[in-house]
Amino acid sequence: MDLTANPALEPFRAEVRSFFERDFPKDIIEKTARGQSLTTAEVRKSEMALGAKGWLASAWPSEYGGPGWSLEEQYVFDEELERAGVPTVTPMGVIYVGPIIYTFGSDTQKEKWLEGISSGRDGWGQGYSEPESGSDLASLQFSAVREGDEYVLNGTKIWTSAAQHADWIFLLARTSREAKKQEGISFICCEMDRPGVSLHPIITIDGKHVLNSVTFENVRVPVDYRIGEEGKGWTYSQFLLGFERTSYARIGGKRKQLSHIRRLASAEPTGGNTRLIDDEAFAQKLTAADMAVDGLEMTVLRVLSAVKDGGSPGKEASIIKILATETAQQITTLYLDLAAAHGQRKFADSVSPDWTGHTAYAAPGVATYLGTRAQTIYGGTNEIQKNIIAKRVLGL
Ligand SMILES: Cc1cc2nc3c(=O)[nH]c(=O)nc-3n(C[C@H](O)[C@H](O)[C@H](O)COP(=O)(O)OP(=O)(O)OC[C@H]3O[C@@H](n4cnc5c(N)ncnc54)[C@H](O)[C@@H]3O)c2cc1C
Structure with missing residues (x-):
């Protein structure tokens, strides 16, 4: 992939550059340049400006609300976005969970979640790490116990980036303690404002509030909030990590x-x-x-x-x-x-x-x-x- 040798990309680059220079909210770029954190409303404003143009979920196929760009176009787009000083897109929705939903989710789940992500309307958090489970993530203890058509969630997730801006969180939860540890894990989504969910800010050494811990106390979610099969969450999470690390x-x-x-x-x-x-x-x-x-x-x-x-x-x-x-x-x-x-x-x-x-x-x-x-x-x-x-x- 040699971008310098492809003049066909130049009109596309010019279109993207002109959008960022003329139409993207200037107050967001200026605040970011000053090194200041954006409020939730500003994060939404920034991402919805991209979403309205159909450019937020820049790597998604067009059938799910992406622009259907080639890899080369995505690359040029990212370059121009960063060149313009536009805040980095919160990855949890568009980069991490979106591809899992359109790859492994049911049609109802695609309908329920994808549009909110690709338009920038809904923020997401990633609930993987726990106080005692980081590198050895498969040892996680966060539990989801099935009761009829619901799961009851209990436990603590930690280092949850941008959860203060999130409407939803995707979780790795243990649904079985009998299987091999990787096999007893399921991939479950939950609204951040469900009764029993509470958020606790963690301020980092740079003085910023990016991190949180999120506790779940008898939080009930429909079984339909589980993506894919029960016990297969580990497999889906590995699929996601490839996108996370490349980003x-x-x-x-x-x-x-x-x-x-x-x-x-x-x-x-x-x-x-x-x-x-x-x-x-x-x-x-x-x-x-x-x-x-x-x-x-x-x-x-x-x-x-x-x-x-x-x-x-x-x-x-x-x-x-x-x-x-x-x-x-x-x-x-x-x-x-x-x-x-x-x-x-x-x-x-x-x-x-x-x-x-x-x-x-x-x-x-x-x-x-x-x-x-x-x-x-x-x-x-x-x-x-x-x-x-x-x-x-x-x-x-
Ligand atoms: C800024 C920030 C944002 C984050 N955002 C999120 C988020 O949004 N969602 C989320 O779920 N998590 C998030 N995390 C958590 C992150 O994924 C974990 O911190 C990370 O996986 C390490 O886990 P740990 O902190 O428990 O460290 P540990 O796993 O306890 O590791 C401690 C040290 O031991 C080393 N170590 C451990 N095991 C091995 C091994 N087998 N071989 C060699 N060395 C080893 C590690 O490299 C590390 O240096 C975030 C963390 C940070 C710092």
Whole structure:
């Protein structure tokens, strides 16, 4: 898949770019650029702007409400979205659960859920991890006990991203304690406002509210909220993880961050009155990060080419997850160099450091650095990805 050699994509790129420049809500882009978190209403506004255009579920087939784009078009779209500084689409609906619903769900379930996801009207959360089950997810204890036409849900899910913006949550729940641990798990959906569901915010080191724990106390949901067969939830969740791990690439966003860093480093004098960009050690780090993004892009294109016929990205998605998250950390570490260079100059000038004035980038830059540390943990830690590569890709 070579995008540079395909001029046929240019009119499409121009159309997408013009939509983001002219028609996408500017207040959302500006707030995101300031490093501020969006409210639930703003998340909906952002995603519904894409949904109204039919572009939110950008990878879905047209029969389910997607634009039916080729892989090349999806790739260009993602690049332009990130280039424009549009907030990353919340992945739980369109990237994670949507493909599970249209692949394994009944017609009634497709009718019930897909339109809300592809239009951006409904937010979703992902309820997999538990306080005692993370990497060893199959050990999960969250229970769904069948009573007539209902399941009664009990237990706690944790690290549930964006659940404060969600209308629905999809859960891995134990429906049998007798079968092998992977086989006793079912995939069940639930409204976030059902009686017995409560949300508890978790504030992270970057000062943001992204994470939550969600507790379920005797929450009753119809059996029809289970996707696919009882006891087969583990299989569906593995299908989903391929999409989750591939979605980390965000090449356009990385390139945008690098050019932002390059611009700041070209302007900011250090204590010795030289620009940071002229510092050899910094320039080397910046170049290495640039090359890492090129390497990542080639790998993504290679994996995507292999799944061109619409299959799941497969085990190779673990390679992308590692490369993408480590590259993200490599890039955001440069924000610390920038902040340090500025601090050095302030010290030299005997001016007390002021982190909010003309160095407004420093605080969000450092928050981005801190937030990016979590990338090698979520979606399955990078150590676990290495285990997967060793066993299932290399066959060791
Ligand atoms: C910012 C953020 C967002 C998240 N969002 C969600 C979400 O929306 N929904 C959700 O369900 N979960 C979410 N998670 C949870 C995430 O998936 C788990 O944190 C992750 O799977 C690791 O589980 P754990 O935290 O229990 O760590 P543990 O599994 O306890 O691991 C601790 C350490 O031991 C290592 N380790 C464990 N087992 C092995 C092994 N077999 N071989 C080698 N090393 C091993 C791990 O790599 C890690 O370094 C999120 C986490 C974060 C940080």
